[in-house]
Amino acid sequence: MLLKATWSDEAEDLSNLGIDIYMYIFENNPHVRTLFPKIHQHWENWRSSKEVEMQGYLFATTLARVIENIDNIELTRPFLYKIGARHVAYAKRGFRRNYWEMFQDGMACVMTNRIFNSFNCHLDRVQKNDAVATWKKLAVFVINNLKEGFDSASAIAK
Template identity: 35%
Template sequence: MFDEREDCNDFSSSIENSTCPSPQTSIMESVERLSADEKRLLQKTWIIVSRDLNDIGGKIFEMIFAQSPDTKTLFPFMKKTSHGKNEKVSKDIQFHGLRFMQIIESTIKSIDNPRDLEPLLDNLGRRHGRLTERTNFRPHHWSVFIECTLFHFRVLISH
């Protein structure tokens, strides 16, 4: 058995020093360049992160909305809310968060063959690209999304 915490602490510190791929480098190319040790570390870390996909996904989106309230306008289910917390909206947040986490899970499961994900990610990119054209999506939303995701991953890894 491996020591999840020790390896994942290494991963957590490597997240701090990581950089996003350049525009000339695709996500697929970045995944293909991962070393065997980096892939193993991601897989071990995912064991911890994935223990409750629904909960963590919902928390990520709730934090995104709290950190950047203007992102609420990007999601049709958030437009339904009037005053206070709406149970239907909360379930929609959980569901969207779960779908997000499932995409990450698919990536981890296909880490040795990332090109297998191209059809899924291409479709996802096209759908989100159309949404970007029709909404008030701003480039800073990406950094909010990434930081909220990494925050919750770090919390899970450190416990």
């Protein structure tokens, strides 16, 4: 209930959520931006590039699919696994398994800020704290499944 209460499927909200997550990652780990050549090419203006908007939207729609299936979350495991497996191709650019932790941190941080600063004024403080804890658990679920896919594909690629 708390996940759905703190979620918006509107395209603009999804785009902003994804951008905020990538902003968190790039600002806290600037070297990661080099893994995204189409974003990195904008150097100083990367924040306003269409490429970061698209990348953010893609990540947010992944979360949207998980939220859509929250009542039967096991259905999302193969979906997340495949996404994780596809990221083995980015290892040539420097992507490493531990980079998933940045996404987990970014999701937790961005959702915490949204819950306490912009969304759902109808939730009391205890509900907001519970929502944050639930989002952190969901972030762990998502990232663990991405890692599983990445690890399996990495083992096959060797």
